[in-house]
Each structure stands twice: as C-alpha cells, then as structure tokens.
Amino acid sequence: MVCKWRLKSGGGILTVIAIYIALAVSMSELKNRKRSNDRIVTRETRPSRQASYTPVREIVSGGRFRFRCPIASTGILWWLYDSNNRRQLLATGSTAIDRGVEVTRGSGESTLTVHRVELKYDGLYNCTSTGGISFSMRLVVLDPVKIREYSDDLTVRRWDPSIIWCNATGNPEPEIAWYKRIPDGRGIEDLNMKGPSLNLTQTTIQCVGTYVCKATNTIHGTTKMAQESIRISVLYKPIVIVDRLGSSRKYSVRLMCTVLANPNATGVWTIETTSNHRYDRPEPIYFSSGMPNDGERITKSELGFTEHLIHTANCTCSATNRFGTTQAYIYLESD
Numbered sequence: 001m002v003c004k005w006r007l008k009s010g011g012g013i014l015t016v017i018a019i020y021i022a023l024a025v026s027m028s029e030l031k032n033r034k035r036s037n038d039r040i041v042t043r044e045t046r047p048s049r050q051a052s053y054t055p056v057r058e059i060v061s062g063g064r065f066r067f068r069c070p071i072a073s074t075g076i077l078w079w080l081y082d083s084n085n086r087r088q089l090l091a092t093g094s095t096a097i098d099r100g101v102e103v104t105r106g107s108g109e110s111t112l113t114v115h116r117v118e119l120k121y122d123g124l125y126n127c128t129s130t131g132g133i134s135f136s137m138r139l140v141v142l143d144p145v146k147i148r149e150y151s152d153d154l155t156v157r158r159w160d161p162s163i164i165w166c167n168a169t170g171n172p173e174p175e176i177a178w179y180k181r182i183p184d185g186r187g188i189e190d191l192n193m194k195g196p197s198l199n200l201t202q203t204t205i206q207c208v209g210t211y212v213c214k215a216t217n218t219i220h221g222t223t224k225m226a227q228e229s230i231r232i233s234v235l236y237k238p239i240v241i242v243d244r245l246g247s248s249r250k251y252s253v254r255l256m257c258t259v260l261a262n263p264n265a266t267g268v269w270t271i272e273t274t275s276n277h278r279y280d281r282p283e284p285i286y287f288s289s290g291m292p293n294d295g296e297r298i299t300k301s302e303l304g305f306t307e308h309l310i311h312t313a314n315c316t317c318s319a320t321n322r323f324g325t326t327q328a329y330i331y332l333e334s335d
C-alpha cells in the first residue's frame with residue numbers, strides 16, 4: 001500500500017487524483033489568463049492625457065529603476081499604482097516619502113530613482129505637475145522565486161489528516177511542486193502534486209518521510225528554484241507480524257517477529273509448550289523495537305528452537321508502546 005492523496009468525498013482514488021490534477025491545471029491556466037488580461041486592461045484604462053502609450057520596463061529585483069519625468073516644476077507628485085491598483089504617494093517635489101526612492105532635478109526634467117527594486121515597486125508610475133500634466137511608466141519587477149514560509153515538521157496519529165504547505169513569492173508567479181525523499185539518499189520521487197499545500201486525507205505509515213516543496217519561476221529564460229523540506233512522522237500502536245522461516249542447522253524451528261512502532265515499543269516472545277522434556281517453560285524473551293525511519297526501518301526479532309523437544313508450542317510475539325499492545329502468534333504441533 002502506498003501513501004495516497006485523496007479528497008474526502010471518496011470515489012475512485014485514481015479518478016479523484018486525475019480530476020484534482022485536471023482542476024489544478026485549469027485553475028492555473030485561468031489564473032494566468034486572468035493575469036495577462038489584468039495587464040492589458042491596466043494599460044488601456046489608466047487615464048493618460050499626455051502619453052498615448054505607457055513605456056514598460058522590466059527589471060530584476062535588486063536592480064535600479066529610473067523614471068525620467070519631463071517636468072521641471074517643484075510641484076510634482078510622484079505616484080505608484082501597485083499591482084492591486086492601490087495608489088501610493090512616493091514623493092512630492094523632491095521630497096521622498098518612500099524611503100527607497102530618491103528624486104533629482106535636472107534642466108527641464110525630474111527623475112525618480114528606486115535604487116534597489118523589490119516586488120513592492122512593481123506597478124504603474126505616474127508624475128503629475130501642479131498644472132495637471134502627467135506622465136506614466138510601467139515597471140515590471142522580475143523577482144526570482146523565494147520561499148517565505150513553510151510549515152513545521154508534523155507528527156500526527158495514524159489515519160489522521162495532515163496538511164503541509166510552502167509559501168513562495170516571486171514574479172512571474174512561482175509554481176510549487178511536491179516531491180518525497182526516497183529513504184537512504186536514493187533521490188526524490190515526484191508526487192505529481194502542484195500547489196502551495198499538500199493534503200493527506202489519511203496519514204498512513206507509508207506517508208512517513210521527508211517531503212520537498214520546489215518552487216520555480218522563469219526569468220529571462222532561466223529557471224529559478226527554491227526548495228524546503230518538511231518531515232511527516234506518524235504515531236501508532238505497534239504492528240506485529242510473525243513468520244516461520246526455513247530451518248537452520250542449529251534449530252528446526254525459526255520464527256521471525258517483525259514490529260513496526262512509533263514511539264518505540266517493547267517486544268516480548270512468550271512460548272507456551274507442552275512436552276515431557278525440560279524445555280517446557282522457556283523464559284520470555286524481551287527485545288525493544290526501533291522507531292521506523294522513513295516508514296521503512298522495522299525491528300525484527302528471531303526465535304529459534306529444536307522442534308523435537310516439544311509436542312506443541314504456541315509462540316506469541318507482542319509489542320507495546322503508549323498507544324497499546326499488539327500481538328501475533330504461531331501455533332506449532334509436532335507429528
């Protein structure tokens with residue numbers, strides 16, 4: 001069984017995943033379309049008396065932006081309409097209101113300089129003179145992806161839902177994809193899930209592991225990437241399996257008890273035998289189980305004895321942690 005990502009409404013798991021992926025794809029398409037529409041609408045409906053078109057500049061964050069305004073008057077108001085179309089006063093005359101900008105005056109023009117461009121400076125710039133003459137310029141800030149915040153490592157009870165998330169910023173809008181580390185450094189597995197959060201409707205033992213969110217965006221043809229790791233641990237009552245193994249030279253009966261538990265469990269073999277020999281009341285054999293690492297490491301305890309000494313043997317392996325005790329047994333009878 002694998003760790004499954006399901007929507008609560010049930011139905012075929014694969015279908016649900018397919019529908020979810022289809023939905024996610026069409027949603028992001030819609031978003032992209034909306035974004036490009038926004039940009040066009042912005043340019044066409046912004047009031048502009050002087051300039052019939054708005055020059056556009058693209059600057060990678062950290063770079064310098066200059067907006068030359070062909071007005072020499074001291075009574076200039078410098079505005080920024082941000083990406084949400086909120087108007088913000090950056091400077092009046094040559095007095096900067098925003099700490100990140102500087103205004104200089106030359107002959108016949110004034111210049112607004114943003115020395116270190118950040119995402120918040122993305123938008124439409126506008127200088128307006130007291131006489132009502134105005135000019136504008138559009139700045140597109142290209143910002144390589146960054147992961148601002150991400151969820152803490154998570155420990156949940158088995159079968160409970162879990163949600164992990166990554167919050168990325170950047171322009172163009174980053175895309176987030178989820179991966180899971182394959183234990184023992186054997187690479188990562190693509191979970192084919194996109195979006196800021198990964199929801200596990202039921203956290204199974206197979207869900208234990210380290211998840212990686214990779215956020216990417218592309219700037220001037222170069223893909224930028226940021227990633228973070230989040231660990232999911234699962235707590236559960238021990239799972240116990242007893243198997244009979246092939247015989248060895250020393251023992252005709254070899255049993256293997258396999259325990260999975262988190263937190264660590266204490267295990268014990270108890271053997272109930274009927275026989276005429278001395279070997280009729282073996283002592284219990286205690287062992288302790290290790291915490292499964294990435295859901296794969298388990299504890300095994302082997303029990304071996306010589307069958308001809310017994311008539312019947314009921315061999316029980318039980319393991320206990322704070323969530324309870326689980327046992328499994330094999331009943332042996334010699335002919």
Ligand SMILES: *[C@@H]1O[C@H](CO)[C@@H](O)[C@H](O)[C@H]1NC(C)=O
Pocket residue numbers: 046047048049050051079126127128134135136
């Ligand atoms: C600049 O902003 C002013 C005030 O909001 C507005 O009246 C003017 O039309 C704008 N100019 C341009 C070129 O966008």
Ligand SMILES: *[C@@H]1O[C@H](CO)[C@@H](O)[C@H](O)[C@H]1NC(C)=O
Pocket residue numbers: 148149165167
């Ligand atoms: C992600 O970041 C955005 C912008 O900083 C914030 O509005 C949002 O609440 C954050 N989401 C989470 C889940 O932290």
Ligand SMILES: *[C@@H]1O[C@H](CO)[C@@H](O)[C@H](O)[C@H]1NC(C)=O
Pocket residue numbers: 007163197198199
């Ligand atoms: C994941 O869970 C969050 C929080 O409950 C929710 O906002 C989001 O829509 C869920 N995503 C999916 C794919 O179910």
Ligand SMILES: *[C@@H]1O[C@H](CO)[C@@H](O)[C@H](O)[C@H]1NC(C)=O
Pocket residue numbers: 263264289290291
């Ligand atoms: C659980 O067992 C493992 C392996 O024996 C050990 O490394 C780990 O420290 C143990 N954890 C606790 C909480 O006892």
Ligand SMILES: *[C@@H]1O[C@H](CO)[C@@H](O)[C@H](O)[C@H]1NC(C)=O
Pocket residue numbers: 314315316327329331
């Ligand atoms: C073997 O022992 C277990 C408990 O340790 C018990 O539940 C089971 O009934 C026993 N089986 C037989 C055949 O006696």
